[in-house]
Amino acid sequence: MRIEAAVSRAGAPYPEIAVVDLEPPRAGEVLVRIVASGVCHTDLGAHAGRGAGTPKPVVLGHEGAGVVEQVGEGVASLIPGDHVVLSGSSCGRCPSCRRSLPSYCHEMLPRNFGGLRMDGTSALSENGERLYGQFFGQSSFAEYCLAAERTAVKVSQDVPLRILGPLGCGVVTGAGAVLYSLQVRPGDSLAVFGTGGVGLSAVMAARLAGASRIIAVDVIPARLALARELGATDTIDARAGSAAEAIRGLTGHGVNFSLNTTLAPEVFTQALECLTMRGVAGFVTAPRGEWKPAMFPMLAGGRRLQGILGGDAAPQLAIPMLVDYYRQGRLPFDRLIRFYPFKRIDAAFRDMEHGAAIKPVLEMTAT
Numbered sequence: 001m002r003i004e005a006a007v008s009r010a011g012a013p014y015p016e017i018a019v020v021d022l023e024p025p026r027a028g029e030v031l032v033r034i035v036a037s038g039v040c041h042t043d044l045g046a047h048a049g050r051g052a053g054t055p056k057p058v059v060l061g062h063e064g065a066g067v068v069e070q071v072g073e074g075v076a077s078l079i080p081g082d083h084v085v086l087s088g089s090s091c092g093r094c095p096s097c098r099r100s101l102p103s104y105c106h107e108m109l110p111r112n113f114g115g116l117r118m119d120g121t122s123a124l125s126e127n128g129e130r131l132y133g134q135f136f137g138q139s140s141f142a143e144y145c146l147a148a149e150r151t152a153v154k155v156s157q158d159v160p161l162r163i164l165g166p167l168g169c170g171v172v173t174g175a176g177a178v179l180y181s182l183q184v185r186p187g188d189s190l191a192v193f194g195t196g197g198v199g200l201s202a203v204m205a206a207r208l209a210g211a212s213r214i215i216a217v218d219v220i221p222a223r224l225a226l227a228r229e230l231g232a233t234d235t236i237d238a239r240a241g242s243a244a245e246a247i248r249g250l251t252g253h254g255v256n257f258s259l260n261t262t263l264a265p266e267v268f269t270q271a272l273e274c275l276t277m278r279g280v281a282g283f284v285t286a287p288r289g290e291w292k293p294a295m296f297p298m299l300a301g302g303r304r305l306q307g308i309l310g311g312d313a314a315p316q317l318a319i320p321m322l323v324d325y326y327r328q329g330r331l332p333f334d335r336l337i338r339f340y341p342f343k344r345i346d347a348a349f350r351d352m353e354h355g356a357a358i359k360p361v362l363e364m365t366a367t
Contacts, residue, residue, distance in 0.1 A: 005059045005124070005142035006345045007131065008047045014346035015047060015060065015141060020131055022144055023123040025072035029146045032084060036339075037140040038063030038166040039348045039360040040197075041285075046135070047349070052113035058132035059124055062088065062112075064140025065165040066364075068152070075149045083161055084152040087168045087315035088112050089137025092150050100317070103310030112136045140165070141345065143364050153319045159327060163334045166197060166359050167319050169310070171333045174201025174261070176311015176318060177282050178209055182257045186210030191247050191274050192232075194261035195223040197336050197359040198284055200230055202259050204331050207231030213251065217243045220355060230335070244273035254279060259308075265291035278302040284309075337361050 006015035090102035115132030133139035216227035254276035325331035348360035
């Protein structure tokens with residue numbers, strides 16, 4: 001079928017809308033009409049050629065939400081008309097997948113960043129030439145995409161699809177980091193470095209978890225103000241000096257947990273320095289540049305540094321739960337969203353690059 005998709009090409013400043021061809025679904029796949037897709041820093045990095053080296057030309061997008069239009073042979077859990085949120089690709093067979101940790105699938109890198117199905121084929125082409133796709137198993141910067149049955153999460157139809165895409169990555173990463181990875185409990189304290197979509201989702205989840213102190217750190221006053229509205233008990237403007245010292249000043253001994261959502265090496269240092277004894281510093285992306293932790297303070301304080309992918313969440317379980325929290329008014333992630341018409345993907349990328357939007361969401365079609 002002929003569809004419009006945003007194609008990332010080598011040297012182009014932003015993805016460009018083009019008419020491309022998409023195959024019908026194969027066995028185990030579903031065809032999804034995309035209603036909306038969030039824009040994530042991972043998309044920006046892949047377009048710019050950073051990270052895992054996704055080949056070009058490629059259709060990116062990995063926070064898609066839409067309606068199942070067609071199902072391939074053997075698909076049993078979805079039917080046309082179902083509303084779905086798309087998550088990352090995983091094999092379902094390796095030890096991590098069997099433990100409900102699909103973000104750590106043994107085939108994670110080729111499945112999500114390799115640009116092809118695992119058999120080396122692509123569902124996308126342009127003027128008879130192969131296009132790369134399968135980005136996080138979906139490539140949702142398009143009117144339609146294909147996804148594996150196990151990565152398409154059925155959701156209730158009483159919540160607007162246009163807001164649900166970020167649940168597939170940004171929101172589940174931040175909320176899952178708190179609820180699953182760090183396992184924050186009532187009375188615990190948490191410092192969140194960076195109040196973008198992931199960081200603010202963590203703030204909301206920490207309030208859900210009953211954390212007694214939730215400290216948000218950023219350099220953008222408007223985001224710090226929103227963090228307070230969403231559950232932060234304290235905010236720190238990192239431009240005013242050492243955030244780690246400020247956190248210790250607020251708590252007297254440091255926090256039980258920190259979550260770093262930034263790329264800055266110096267923030268990785270502060271996220272460790274602000275911990276109390278046996279504290280855990282979670283991080284969701286690698287530092288841009290050289291960085292080494294101070295090992296003796298980690299050893300002497302029993303502190304840990306913990307990498308987190310996808311919030312350690314099993315999307316088929318976590319995403320419906322997050323939708324329920326939203327329905328109850330306890331996880332208002334829609335407050336993070338700014339909508340853009342699909343054809344203004346350049347503006348969405350630009351606003352995310354410059355911090356003008358917390359979570360850009362592209363609208364492809366009406367529900």
